[in-house]
Amino acid sequence: MTHSTVNDLSNFPKTIAFIGAGNMASAIFGGLLSNGLAPEQIIATTKSHESCERTRENFGIRATTSNHNACEAADIVVLCVKPQTLPEVAKDIAPHLSPDALVISVAAGIDIDSMTRWMGESTPIVRCMPNTPSQIQQGACGLFANDQCSQQHKDDAESILSSVGIAVWLDNEDDIHAVTAVSASGPAYIFLVLEAMIEAGVKQGLSQELSKSLAIQTVLGASALAISSEYDPAELRKRVTSPGGTTEQAINVFESKNLRAIFSDAMDACANRSKELAKAASDH
Ligand SMILES: NC(=O)c1ccc[n+]([C@@H]2O[C@H](COP(=O)([O-])OP(=O)(O)OC[C@H]3O[C@@H](n4cnc5c(N)ncnc54)[C@H](OP(=O)(O)O)[C@@H]3O)[C@@H](O)[C@H]2O)c1
Structure with a gap:
């Protein structure tokens, strides 16, 4: 497994067509533009003329309703339409x-x-599973390449996806289901944890506003510490959990109510649903 992060694309020599210019596409081409890719190197397509006009105005990139013209002008085509389309x-x-x-x-x-x-069998294809924090260039994305992809194709895919966060290569396509369970659906778990922490803070007497600010900053700070620290999360947890102290009481409750088993069951359910949806789509 290798991964890379946000990079400088001012010398990226290729034209990229986005088929679909909705939430995920605009997150990615927004990231490409912030990383120095020239607007004229991006063409986005939409179904409606209104979306096309809006995309052109908001991002200064080329936009069209012709998928054919966009593909003919591009070295790389990023498919960002809904799965059913x-x-x-x-x-x-x-x-x-x-x-x-x-x-x-x-x-x-x-x-x-x-x-x-x-x-077609000979098409080089990279399949990826991004997540919504890509919208602020803090995404986490799993990538899998088929055998038709050269190293150059893989480097290009990595350059594009790492413009919105970390991009991680997978050796097996089936690992996409685990990536779905960890990072694609993961933001929703953290939002749920935040909701619970905010509600509990309010129950203890804090205002909604104060509880929300403290909880959100705590998740941000803990993540930033985990990224920058030489210690893994288990060690970082131990370091804020003094024997006989306050944090220990909270951790004991989480452990006695089997928080790890709850996460394991939840993420198994998520990965299983991902497999079911993939099977239904492949029967198409
Ligand atoms: N959002 C996420 O968090 C997330 C995470 C992982 C993966 N994804 C994947 O990202 C893909 C896009 O999701 P999204 O949330 O970005 O969808 P979205 O916001 O609904 O955007 C869909 C886009 O596709 C365009 N479109 C529809 N039919 C088209 C056609 N025939 N030709 C060209 N463009 C067409 C739409 O144009 P109009 O505006 O004119 O209708 C719109 O710009 C999905 O496959 C999803 O599985 C999303």
């Missing part, structure tokens, strides 16, 4: 890809086998 779009654009064009798909639950069925 992908089969039709993938089949339709396949004849319009430039020779050796890399296709990157962010669609949840669509596997490489389905993509190659729709786009």
